[in-house]
Amino acid sequence: MSKFKCGLEIHVYIDVSKTNQKLFCCCEVNSKAKPNTNICPVCTAQPGSKPALPNKEAVEKVIKTALMFGCKINKELVWQRKHYSWPDLPTGYQKTMSGSYAVPVGEKGSFLGIGITEVHLEEDPARWDPVSGSVDYNRSGYSLIEIVTDPDFRDVEKVREWLKALIKTLTYVKAVNKNMGVKCDVNVSIPPKYGRTEIKNVNSFKSIVRAIEYEISRQQKEVSKGKRIEQQTRAWDDKEGTTKFMRSKEQALDYRFIPDPDLPIVEIKTSFLSEIKKSLPESPDIKAKKITKQGVSKDTAEILAGDLHVINFLDKHKSLDVVWLSNWLRKELLRVLNLEGKDFEEINFKEKNLLELITLWKNKDISPEIGRSLLEELAKKDFSPKQKVEKENLQSIKGESELETFAQQAIKEGKKAVEDYKKGSEKALNSLVGLVMKKTKGKASPSKVKEILKILLK
Ligand SMILES: [Zn+2]
Structure with missing residues (x-):
């Protein structure tokens, strides 16, 4: 595989099994519920509704996550409004700790050789089905962790293994509910200019690998035609296995970030932090x-x-x-x-x-x-x-004389292999080893058998 740089923005659902509540209201978190049954004026943004204080369990879990990466934890966390118009977002903005004025929960960590830039907390939008046009608000307001990595990946297979290990670790400390899935945005760039391309909506480990591989070869084709890779956002099409142009740097969305006036700054007390540290x-x-x-x-x-x-x-x-x-x-x-x-x-x-x-x-x-x-x-x-x-008498045969007897038998039976070995075929020797292993019912050490055969065939 040729040279490339890759970084990930990973969204995972927080394990809120103690409270079983959404981030800003008391609605139940239940991924199996019928559509639009776990909703209230807050998570559907009815006029006049205001969010409750954030679920403390979610804050605790996102801190746990950041600590597992050895991140520096910030003491004052600021909520922001990230504006965009989309049917899945009833308020017209997402409440998040990422963005222009944001102070992330944790920053500057690492996980198994890959740098962690930041760890954030944010709410999930609703589920919109673009085909039927229906929106399920059950998911609106679920607690999400966003993990941003440095562009440290150089090997596509490593991405898959690393993500698996990440989810395993965060499940182990009960920070993440792995059964609710993973959503990823992937950044890929290739030499010589490393023009950054962001791929949106990659939602399985398998698709992440496919998306990276596709994007590297697409960029290589462009470069070989003498074109420059401009900074852009592309969408992953899982069915076709391709990425499609969404917008260029000039067309980048303006999210109009502002601090959320409905939500106070979250203060992380030293005692709270040290209690969490102790539990990890x-x-x-x-x-x-x-x-x-x-x-x-x-x-x-x-x-x-x-x-x-x-x-x-x-x-x-x-x-x-x-x-x-x-x-x-x-x-x-x-x-x-x-x-x-x-x-x-x-x-x-x-x-x-x-x-x-x-x-x-x-x-x-x-x-x-x-x-x-x-x-x-x-x-x-x-x-x-x-x-x-x-x-069942499965002990290995350690006695050299016993092994020698089996080896002698194999040499007698495998005349052709012996001849080939003497002509220099290593494969023939291995077939003799196989014959001895069969005779011992697998109870000998193949390397020991090989040694004995070599001596006998000198
Ligand atoms: Zn609600």
Whole structure:
């Protein structure tokens, strides 16, 4: 993939499960309710209605989010009106903490190698269906967090993994309700001029990757024709998989930001802030840094720290050898979680049983082949790996003489492979290893078998 820069503006719904209320009124937050059943004069902007003070739970959750990125938290937060005329916005403006006069909740943080510019709190507009023209005001006034990243992404695949880790982390601290979805605006630019293009309305991880890839190739085509990439806003068309021109820099919308006279400044007291800090785990960036210092590669550390359940497991059992266990978790455990399409906390095994398996594996009491199949089984149904290994006689064959016997048999049976190996074919050797593994029912270490075969075939 060629060079590019990419930054994200991410909108996620706040987990308000304690109060279950919207940001400026007491209407219920329920994404399954029938259209226009959770509404009141405030969230439908009836004449004379005024917003209530913002939901304290939402303010707390947005601070939690900013703290998980190590952001600086501002003490006085200002609400603004962001004006635009759209059927989903009954007041004609959105109440937000972003914009010209804004003081964001948090700024200058980082999350797994990507800079976080700002973290804001704002209300969600209603849901407008442009085809039927109907508007559902249930969603009007839901609490949203907006996270703005620095343009630090250089790898499209990393965007997807990073976003997954972000949502996992914010779900872990109960700041975000992942079931309500993610909305993203994506900024993409390519060399030599890096003219910034903003893509609006990208609403799934898969679409984000597609939108970035499409936009890079579109810009490259323009540049190869000798054109300049002008600053502009484009809309993502998910069906067609393309971006379409919306407006240029000259046509940029004037949101006429003004401080909201109906809403007081939100003062963040030091005691409130320190209480929230106390309730939070260490941030993924700090966790990753700590294990990197202990010898784990930066890449692996960042991947593991993207799932606080996994990194906590590592923290708890690092006496087992932190570098070995980190590599094992990344290579073996994450592979099986991926296979099952589940998160660590969704798998139903007892920690004790997972540890049994890890210990058998690490001590080479079982071969990696047997270990892998046991781990796959364990991810489906809980059992004691130690008992199973004993009962079914799955211990690895460590005795060299026993392995040698199997290797001799394989050499006898695989005459063609032996000839090919002697002519220099590495593949032929691997097929002999496979033959021995079959004879041992997978209970040998392939690298050990290879060693023995090489000696015997000298
Ligand atoms: Zn309401």
